[in-house]
Amino acid sequence: MDFGDKDFLKIKGVKGNYIQGVYIKQLTKIPDERGVIYHMLRADDPIFENFGEIYFSLVYPGVIKGWHLHKKMILNYAVIQGMIKLVLYDDREDSPTRGNLMEIFMGEENYLLVKIPPMIWNGFKGIGTKTAIVANCASIPHDPEEIIRLDPFTDKIPYDWSLKHG
Numbered sequence: 124m125d126f127g128d129k130d131f132l133k134i135k136g137v138k139g140n141y142i143q144g145v146y147i148k149q150l151t152k153i154p155d156e157r158g159v160i161y162h163m164l165r166a167d168d169p170i171f172e173n174f175g176e177i178y179f180s181l182v183y184p185g186v187i188k189g190w191h192l193h194k195k196m197i198l199n200y201a202v203i204q205g206m207i208k209l210v211l212y213d214d215r216e217d218s219p220t221r222g223n224l225m226e227i228f229m230g231e232e233n234y235l236l237v238k239i240p241p242m243i244w245n246g247f248k249g250i251g252t253k254t255a256i257v258a259n260c261a262s263i264p265h266d267p268e269e270i271i272r273l274d275p276f277t278d279k280i281p282y283d284w285s286l287k288h289g
Contacts, residue, residue, distance in 0.1 A: 134235065136228035142213040143220045144240035146170050147227065150201060152234055163201045163236060164260050170238050172197055175263035179256055182207060182249040187284050189246010190273040197262035198239040200247075205255030206230035209237060212244040212280045224282060230255055244273070244280055 134147050148170065153160040164171055175196065182188055182205075189210065200209065209227040213220045228250070229235045239245055249255045263269075275284060 136233040136235070137225065138227075139225040140223035141220060142211055142223050142225055142243060143218055145211060145225065145243065146238040148236040148238075150234045150236050161201070161203050161234070163258060164199050170199075170236075173262040175261045176265060177258065177260050178265070179258050182247060182255045182257060184249045184252055184254070187246060187248045187275040189248075189275050190244050190277065190280055191246065192244045192271045192273075193241050194269040194271070195241050195263055195266075196269060197241060198237075198245070199260040199262075200229070200237045200239070201235065201258045202230035203234075203256050203258060204231060205249065205253040206232055206251040207247040207255045207257060208250050209245065209247045210282055210284075211239060212282065214244055214280075215242050246275055248284055 134149060137147060148168075151162050153162070166174075180188065184205075190212075206228065207230055209229060211225040211227070213223045215221055227235065227237055229237065230251075231253075247257065273279060
């Protein structure tokens with residue numbers, strides 16, 4: 124099942140306010156005695172748009188990778204090992220969801236696909252005790268000219284990366 128609009132509230136591990144254009148899909152894992160198959164994204168999936176490249180990012184527990192924004196690239200994230208807290212912030216001037224933040228806890232314990240449209244600030248933090256492996260099926264090949272980066276602790280994005288209790 125794919126989730127956009129207010130349906131995202133039905134997905135476990137998702138907090139905050141909906142951001143227009145973000146889609147979340149609960150993914151399947153198929154275990155057997157040989158191992159596990161992790162489904163991620165197919166060309167005939169309704170949320171698939173284009174293939175540019177697939178890459179993997181490792182993030183150690185407690186490490187923050189962010190903030191970054193892609194001007195053209197659509198990101199399709201899934202985490203096959205470990206856990207991350209993915210945070211999205213909508214700062215698009217013409218967006219009806221401008222100012223909204225989303226937190227998505229995803230990985231081995233909550234296997235999801237998150238589609239992030241261009242112009243959405245995003246970053247993630249390794250959580251738990253294992254190194255996380257984040258897969259991205261990007262819509263275009265990496266181009267350093269189309270990415271903008273900010274320090275994870277900038278005051279331009281109203282977010283605190285520290286552990287929240289309760």
